Amino acid sequence: MLDGLIGGFAIALTWSNLLYAGLGAAMGTAIGVLPGLGPSATIAILLPLTYGMEPVSAIIMLAGIYYGAMYGGSITSILLNIPGESATVVTCLDGYRLARQGRAGAALGMSAIASFFAGTVGVLGIALVSVPLARFALRFGPAEYFSLVLLGLLMAVYLSEGSAVKGLIMVGLGLLLGAVGLDPVLGAERFTFGSIWLLDGLDFVIVAMGLFGISEVLSNLEKPEHRAVLKTSIKGVFPNLKDWRKSWAAIPRGSLIGFLIGVLPGGGATISSFASYAAEKAISKHPEEFGKGAIQGVAGPEAANNAASSSSFIPLVTLGIPGNPSTAMIFVALMIHGIRPGPQFIQLHPDLFWGLIASMYIGNLLLLLLNLPLVGLWVRLLKVPYHVLALIIVVICIIGAYSVSNSVFDVGVMVFFGALGYLLRKGRFPPAPLILALILGPILERSLQQSLLTSGGDPAIFVERPISAILLAAAALVMLVPLLKLLLGGFWHYVAPRGAEETDEPPTEPERLA
Amino acid sequence: MVSADRVAGSLFFLIGLAAAVEGVRLDLGTPSQPQPGFYPFLAGLLLMGLSVLLIVQDFRGRSDGAEPFLQFKAQLLALAGLVGFVTFLRPLGYVPATAILTVILLRVLEVGKWWGYVLAAVVVPIGTYLLFDRLLGIPLPSGPVDAWLAF
Numbered sequence: 296m297l298d299g300l301i302g303g304f305a306i307a308l309t310w311s312n313l314l315y316a317g318l319g320a321a322m323g324t325a326i327g328v329l330p331g332l333g334p335s336a337t338i339a340i341l342l343p344l345t346y347g348m349e350p351v352s353a354i355i356m357l358a359g360i361y362y363g364a365m366y367g368g369s370i371t372s373i374l375l376n377i378p379g380e381s382a383t384v385v386t387c388l389d390g391y392r393l394a395r396q397g398r399a400g401a402a403l404g405m406s407a408i409a410s411f412f413a414g415t416v417g418v419l420g421i422a423l424v425s426v427p428l429a430r431f432a433l434r435f436g437p438a439e440y441f442s443l444v445l446l447g448l449l450m451a452v453y454l455s456e457g458s459a460v461k462g463l464i465m466v467g468l469g470l471l472l473g474a475v476g477l478d479p480v481l482g483a484e485r486f487t488f489g490s491i492w493l494l495d496g497l498d499f500v501i502v503a504m505g506l507f508g509i510s511e512v513l514s515n516l517e518k519p520e521h522r523a524v525l526k527t528s529i530k531g532v533f534p535n536l537k538d539w540r541k542s543w544a545a546i547p548r549g550s551l552i553g554f555l556i557g558v559l560p561g562g563g564a565t566i567s568s569f570a571s572y573a574a575e576k577a578i579s580k581h582p583e584e585f586g587k588g589a590i591q592g593v594a595g596p597e598a599a600n601n602a603a604s605s606s607s608f609i610p611l612v613t614l615g616i617p618g619n620p621s622t623a624m625i626f627v628a629l630m631i632h633g634i635r636p637g638p639q640f641i642q643l644h645p646d647l648f649w650g651l652i653a654s655m656y657i658g659n660l661l662l663l664l665l666n667l668p669l670v671g672l673w674v675r676l677l678k679v680p681y682h683v684l685a686l687i688i689v690v691i692c693i694i695g696a697y698s699v700s701n702s703v704f705d706v707g708v709m710v711f712f713g714a715l716g717y718l719l720r721k722g723r724f725p726p727a728p729l730i731l732a733l734i735l736g737p738i739l740e741r742s743l744q745q746s747l748l749t750s751g752g753d754p755a756i757f758v759e760r761p762i763s764a765i766l767l768a769a770a771a772l773v774m775l776v777p778l779l780k781l782l783l784g785g786f787w788h789y790v791a792p793r794g795a796e797e798t799d800e801p802p803t804e805p806e807r808l809a
Numbered sequence: 810m811v812s813a814d815r816v817a818g819s820l821f822f823l824i825g826l827a828a829a830v831e832g833v834r835l836d837l838g839t840p841s842q843p844q845p846g847f848y849p850f851l852a853g854l855l856l857m858g859l860s861v862l863l864i865v866q867d868f869r870g871r872s873d874g875a876e877p878f879l880q881f882k883a884q885l886l887a888l889a890g891l892v893g894f895v896t897f898l899r900p901l902g903y904v905p906a907t908a909i910l911t912v913i914l915l916r917v918l919e920v921g922k923w924w925g926y927v928l929a930a931v932v933v934p935i936g937t938y939l940l941f942d943r944l945l946g947i948p949l950p951s952g953p954v955d956a957w958l959a960f
Binding site for chain 1: 817824840844859872874875876884907945946
């Protein structure tokens with residue numbers, strides 16, 4: 296492992312790869328800081344830029360973008376009380392309070408330091424866990440993959456906020472959209488409506504740009520401009536001694552919670568940040584401080600969501616199953632470069648794997664070094680008028696969609712999914728399960744067909760093979776939770792993520808921008 | 810007013826039904842010899858079942874409903890602009906089509922000054938064309954104006 300890691304650093308520390316990591320982190324932060332644009336949207340928008348690169352550099356840059364976008368989201372949460380995506384909802388609770396108390400600098404600094412620590416833990420964890428896990432996963436046959444994908448999809452629904460039925464409907468829709476094109480086994484045309492453009496299926500990147508990018512602009516058009524950056528001068532981004540005393544234990548705790556949750560299929564940054572917040576509140580001797588500007592309420596969740604973003608790479612590189620939309624985007628980037636993630640990924644592409652790990656660490660370090668001094672610059676970016684940003688997002692999405700295969704049809708597909716995504720948002724249908732099902736659908740279909748072929752059509756194969764049975768049992772357990780949710784009805788509202796959002800009173804007349 | 814979840818549920822039910830029918834048309838095969846229609850058929854059934862569940866939930870008042878529309882005009886206009894853009898991108902070429910889209914989007918976003926429109930309509934398309942097509946080598950659809958610009 297040590298050899299691999301050293302080799303990885305040798306790759307990541309070349310000038311060009313350092314440049315890509317830094318560029319990715321900076322661009323990721325710049326776009327992630329824009330309200331409403333979370334990591335998934337940021338990666339979707341910037342992905343086409345990496346098409347022409349070497350695979351190693353492309354992945355390194357994308358990892359940088361991912362981290363940068365996560366950090367950018369925290370800035371928006373702390374200064375604007377608008378979470379870039381659900382993962383930073385928790386950061387709003389205490390981060391925004393701290394900012395209103397004039398301590399935005401400390402909150403931003405603590406968030407960066409906690410993220411860096413967690414990133415370090417995450418990278419070490421990936422290095423330790425991936426190789427044995429990949430070896431174990433070599434035993435997986437189609438039946439195991441089928442059960443695993445099923446579990447991942449159900450977890451994604453369970454972990455996304457809002458109605459479980461709506462999440463499951465998005466899975467169903469995603470599975471159908473994933474079936475568009477030639478079927479993977481016999482090559483028959485499905486749902487192409489006679490169009491040659493649909494023969495290759497729907498391009499994941501284009502759908503993602505529509506669902507996350509264009510639809511974001513459309514929904515912002517509806518609301519009057521309500522962005523108000525706290526007019527606070529950020530003096531000193533270093534937390535003081537008292538902050539440290541409160542947070543020093545929260546950071547490793549959050550990192551551990553985040554890492555464990557991030558490994559789960561479908562698991563991600565959101566639920567881990569909530570779990571860390573809940574844990575800190577439960578442990579604290581002064582739980583009443585939470586929600587009023589407790590710095591450990593920023594440190595713990597920020598560590599957790601960063602550790603989870605690192606560890607969510609584990610199912611991707613060992614099993615070939617992306618667990619959330621962001622890693623799905625990286626999955627696609629690998630496929631574009633002709634690399635198929637899966638149990639053999641580490642063996643076949645050790646330079647890519649170790650280079651990625653090393654550059655994730657370097658990306659974290661760069662973020663810490665860049666962002667503490669550059670916080671002022673990111674804050675200024677928040678003051679760019681929305682119409683300029685909207686225009687830039689739309690134009691970049693158009694160019695990105697067109698560049699995938701030089702086709703105007705693709706731009707049309709993106710616009711269609713932009714409109715669809717907007718309507719789905721209005722109907723409170725979560726987009727993450729759809730996008731995951733779209734990418735996992737073909738894997739699910741192939742593994743289902745292969746399993747049935749080997750068993751002679753007997754579905755018992757899924758429960759007769761032990762690993763598959765365990766995965767299915769876990770899936771059943773996950774299914775039971777929404778059922779309980781349904782039965783308990785109102786009670787869940789107090790514990791579910793959305794409940795936390797609602798209890799936070801809206802900001803009262805923050806000072807407008809000059 | 811008709812509940813949004815019932816409308817959405819019915820639409821998704823129809824999509825599921827269409828997929829299942831298409832699955833049958835494509836040939837289901839048997840579980841031991843699945844044919845191309847097998848998987849879409851199952852996914853279609855799943856979507857139908859879930860849609861029914863959503864509608865039932867809604868009737869029982871257990872659904873979280875939809876957010877109300879605050880206004881339609883801006884989003885529809887922007888969408889119309891985008892659809893028009895896609896239609897005219899090939900015949901007009903990137904620069905003119907983007908110039909028109911820029912003006913429409915700025916109009917939707919209600920930004921004042923006329924010179925702002927002119928400036929944006931010149932700077933945005935030509936700037937991005939030079940950056941992406943010329944500098945980064947991402948070929949953009951070329952029309953008469955672009956050919957003239959391509960020096």
